[in-house]
Amino acid sequence: MTVIDNSAVETLFTKARTHNVWQDRDVSDETLHELYHLMHFGPTSMNCQPTRILFLRSQEAKERLKPALLPGNQEKTMKAPVVAVLGFDTEFHEHLPRMFSHNKDAKSLFEGKPDFIHTTAFRNSSIQGGYFILAARALGLDAGPMSGFNNAAVDEAFFPDGKVKSNFLCNLGYGDAEALFPRQERFAFEEICEVL
Template identity: 85%
Template sequence: MSVIDQNALETLFTGARTHNVWLDKEVSEDKIHELYQVMHFGPTSMNCQPLRVLFLRSQEAKERLKPALLPGNQEKTMKAPVVAVLGYDTEFYEHLPRMFSHNKDAKSLFEGKTDFINTTAFRNSSIQGGYFILAARAIGLDAGPMSGFNNAAVDEEFFPGGKVKSNFLCNIGYGDHSALFPRQERFDFDEVCQVL
């Protein structure tokens, strides 16, 4: 693998920003498929891939989400071209015979172990959520991830069977760069890291 250049680093990290204001520009269904095709190669433990995503494009679908949002997140979410509801499948282990096929006992490691299932699903869907944001940036979209919402209300509205649980939301589209806040401070290495 080669080292990516400075432009790629800026696109993914140093120049990328969280967006709250969106241009009136549609995100096509093809672009949504492209986003998934890029992000789904990111690794998860035992290739468990618990992430499940609902892409809310229609105003009707976004209105169903609105009551679950904290007031400060409503306007920007309603105006986003697409709102992704990122959730995790609590029955992900049922797919391990296919997804982790070289270990025939993988499914049995989880059966009946609710805490292990939930911890694994939440952690790995969060990892996949990070890939989701980076993949969006890599294909020219902007992202606005957020956690200011009522998970139980989202689950009741969009995942009524109880099998899938919401993790976080991510608005995607083409951000209005003129409306960005100044970049906030980041911790220095020595404040949060140690090399042992």
């Protein structure tokens, strides 16, 4: 592996921002496919890949989401070109014989253990969610991830069979840089890190 150049670091991290105001520009199906293609290389334990994604583009789909959003998140979400609902499959372990094929017993480790399933699925879908944001940025998209919504309402509206549970939402598009808030402070290394 090689160190990426400073331009790539800026795109992914230091100059990237969370956007709330969007330009009137569409996000193509091809871009969404490429986003997933990049994201799916991110690591998950036992290659479990529990994330399931709904890309809400139509106004009708966004209106189904709107009642589940906190009031402060409604306008920016309705105006986003795409809203991604990132959820996790509570039956991810059913796919382990295919996805983790060198361990024939992997599926059995989860059977009958709902807490272990939930913890594993939530943790790994969150990891995949981080890669989702980085993949979006790598493709020139801006991202507006958020957790200000009613999970139960989202699950009822979009995952009614109960198998998939929502983790977080992420607005996608091309942000309006003029509408950004000043970047807020981050903790210094010494405040939250230790080397032991």
